Amino acid sequence: MNHDDLPYWSARAADWAANYHRTLRQHPVRAQTALGETAAKLPAHPPEDPEPMEAIFGDFETIVPPALTHWQHPRFFAYFPANASPASMLAEQLANAIAAQAMLWQTAPAATEIEQVMIDWLRQALGLRDGFTGTIHDSATTATLSAVLTMRERALDWRGNLQGLSDQPRLRLYASAETHSSVDKAARIAGIGQDNLVKVQTRADHAMDPDALAAAIVADQAAGFVPAGVILCVGGTSIGATDDIAACLAVARTHGLYTHVDAAWAGSAMICPEFRPLWQGIDGADSIVFNPHKWLGVQFDCAVQFIADPRPQIKTLGLRPAYLDTQGQAEPVNYNEWTVPLGRRFRALKLWFTLRAYGLSGLRARIRNHVAWAAEAEQAVSALPGIRITTPCVLSLFTFRYNDSDADTAALLERINNDGRIYLTQTRHAGQFVIRVQVGQFDCTREDVMMIPQVLKDLTAKAT
Template sequence: MNHDELNIWSKRAADWARDYHAGLRDRPVRAPLVPGQVASALPATPPDGPEPMEAIWDDFTRLVPDAMTHWQHPRFFAYFPANAAPASMLAAQLANAMAAQGMLWQTSPAATEMEQVMIGWLAQAVGLPEGFTGTLHDSATTATLSAVLTMREQALGHEGLVKGLSGMPRLRLYASAETHSSVDKAARLSGIGQENLVKVPTDTSLSMDPALLDAAIRADLAAGFRPCGVVLCAGGTSVGAFDRIGACIAVAKAHGLPVHVDAAWAGSAMICPEFRPLWAGVEGADSVIFNPHKWLGAQFDCAVQFLRDPGPQVRTLGLRPAYLETAGREEIVNFNEWTVPLGRPFRALKLWFLIRAYGLEGLRARIRNHVAWAVEACNALRAQPGVEIVTEPSLSLFTFALAEEAATAALLEAINDDGRIYLTPTRHRGRLVIRVQVGQFDCTRTDVMEIPATVARLRGV
């Protein structure tokens, strides 16, 4: 394929994409397939010669769409969304066409400088005070790992990078039981170790108890361990739990510990001022992460990490051999030094298009609708006999169950086999529950109210 042919096929792809999105409501949200079905339809060996694009296209349309879980389906209420607003999709196409590798300022000046400005726009949008800067990552997992690695090095006087961890003090990291598994992964990959990730008990509101955090830190100090940092939860993945951010930060700061706040999903809602009390005190954090690709509409991947002071993270993750130097430009920002990968795509373009195309008020209206519709769907389920709301709506996330676990599991299976909506399970205090999260970019109230309608129809009530 040459660029003239790419022009033709790109237009055909755009037409296909328009029709695909227009017809999503007619498709089941989750493909009714069994493992291996797609692989068995593909040749076992690669072709020796070129094949006609028409044949490749026909195979794509025959094999791929019907074998996908449709994340852009307006009745996708599982996990958290990976939204792709049309304006963001367009920006991604342009970024793909330029195919820049934005590891350094000199390799992509516009990408670097636009990233700096977009971080500033988003910090203002979510109400963070002036002075926060930051960077874009692929996902919250990478951002949290970056923050935990930085905590590790600060606790070790930046000697771990050179000397390794053998013979170093035993580090301790603190988080609540409601934090995402990415925190566990960061503890493992950073060398801190799973056993040294202290899960602080939560109170009746599922928030980390500040007094118990203080007690855990004091106990570790008395045992000769070295506390290195605290990770707080703002909108937990399972049921949407929020730690008492301000109170927990106060405890951490009293012990001289840095704080990372994981707001991967709920951070998008903070563009609405009325939701900011949920993370009151966040301005005291050292690092804050949220994913615009979840609820704000930026096409995956696009995670924002705000930093009070980037110096410790750059000192931890930065490495500048001679072949990555920019002659005469020693003080410029090279964002590869702020994160783990060297290579970086042009993510900021998606944010620039997205925010300009919809405006903050347009994005706020969507989030407010999702929250209101989730509450309405929750109340409709509550009114059905035999349905228990296990956790009340946290923004647009709630859970429900039937009296018997086997019945709950059977209902969930029936819901997803039916295909009209897609929900997923979680466990809350040991109990299997069905999790509902409203956040797909193009969903409507009618789509959301299909949740209680589907449950009623399948239960025969």
């Protein structure tokens, strides 16, 4: 295949994509394949000679779609969404064609400067104060790792990067048990260690207890440990738990600790002013992450980290050998110095296309619909025999249990996903197996969402 062939195959792929999205409701949401079934359809050895694109594309059509869990299915209510609006898909095609390596300003000036503007557009959209800047990462995991590494170096007066950690004091991080596992991973990768990630007691509303946070910090200082930072969550992955941001940030400030807020999912909802009380006090955070690829229709991957002062993170992650210097320019922004990878994709392009194609008004309407429809579905689910709502809606996320039994709840979940009309996943809450419902797919309708209680009604009636 060469560039002369590309227009034909690009059009063919676009036609396939349009039909794929048009017909998604006709297919089961979760992949209905056995482990190893897809691999068995592929040759054991790579081809020695070129193969025609017709054969390659034909194999794609035959093998791939039936073995997919369809993340863009309007009845995907599992995990959190990884949305792909048409405008974002178009921008990805253009970014793929350009194939820029945006590690430095000089290697992709448009990518760097559009990213700067998109960060500020989003800052305004979410109602954050002037002064926040930021960057785009691949995922919230990387953004959180960047913040935790900054906590580490700041607490060690930037000795860790140069001297290593073996002779340094024992650092401590603080988070609740409701924070995402990426916080645990960051503690491990940063060399701080899982045992030094203190899971602070939560209140009855599942938010971190600020008094317990203060007590844990004081106790660690008395024991000779060095507190390094606090990680808070807004809309935790499991049940949507949200910390008391203002109160916890006040505790952190009292002790001079760096703070990071994980709002990977719920942050998108803050384009709606009525939801901003969820993160009241957020302007006091040092670092915030949210994922436009979850709920704003922006193609995965696209995680935005807002930073109150980028200098500590740049001091932690920046490394500039001579071959990365930019000659003949005033000091530019080189976003590789803000992040873990050197290489960077042109992610800002899909933000630019999406925000312009739908506008904040269109995106707000979608999020408000999802929240309203989730509440309606929760009410209908709660009326079904044997179903108990275990955590009520936080924005568009709620959980439930069946017959107050782990075994019955797990068996019901398997029936739901084998049925194929909707896709749900599980978590553990208060030591019990529960089923999560999260509404947020870009193209879902009220009818799609109300399929949740319908499927539950059908399947629980059969079980009895």
